[in-house]
Amino acid sequence: MVSAPPAAAPVVSTGAAALDSGAAQRRRRRKFRASLAAYLLVLPAAGFYIFFVLRPIALSAQYSFYEWNGIGPATWVGFANYVEVFSNPKLTGAIGNAFELIIYFSIIPVGIALVAANMIRAIAASRLAAISRTVLFLPQVIPLVAAGIMWSWQLSTNGLVNQLLGLFGLGGVTRAWLGDFSTALPAVGVIGAWVQVGLCLVLILAGMTKIDPALYEAARIDGAGPIREFFSITLPGVRQEVAVCVTVTVIAALASFDIIYIATQGGPGDSTLVPGLQIFYLAFYQREVGTASAFAIVLMALVLLIVLPLQRILRGKES
Known part of the structure; x- marks a missing residue:
């Protein structure tokens, strides 16, 4: 009995394999060079961020465990400084003032900006809309120091606010608004609200441009009024922008310094003292x-x- 010859082994082209290997290596080199170029472009900004942001934060964390006057030798005290922060009424009062400013720096500006943006959207085709946007955004381009000085004059005893109150027969309520214990913090809050409205307005108007106009037309056909349109279409459509506004303005309230330093320097007493100051x-x-x-x-x-x-x-809204 004659057995069948064995099957021939597959022939592999060494030349084709070498070409594939060389092409893969070239692709890897191109990918590496592209990645390296991207990292080199980011490197200056990353170095700046590390040196001027992360490094000071790390040094502050280190200094927080020492008693140090900034000149002489430092003494290790552990968590004693943190205990001081939470047990000193003056420091906890500053934190409380900052949280109260959130009402003026964040909630009020966002509310005003929502109403103003909705009104501007309704008259978008008129020149009044452009004028309104410019006027309401103007406080954002004024330096905070200049805004603090200007409002300090207007809220002084002989300032514009008291003169207008006297003109309308309300002279009995006039006072030094920034010098009264009961009105100093709300007065500072009014300044902050005036500054923050412009930023919130621009962000919300930008969000309104992505809302499909057909939604408003369909709502009108269904008999929806302006208020129903606002709560059913406009407000859900600008939810992301409102969240950004709240984030930015809350940070501004908690980290406020410029306006308060210029207007009151934390006084009278500690009534306007905030953490930054x-x-x-x-x-x-x-x-x-x-x-x-x-x-x-x-x-x-x-x-x-x-x-x-x-x-x-x-992130949840985007997903």
């Missing part, structure tokens, strides 16, 4: 660098605790 006083006037650093870390943690949930809301 208190950190400045602790570090440069009282020479308590350790306590100031601990307060700064606490402030950063408070901002993150508020901002991160808002960012999660944004």
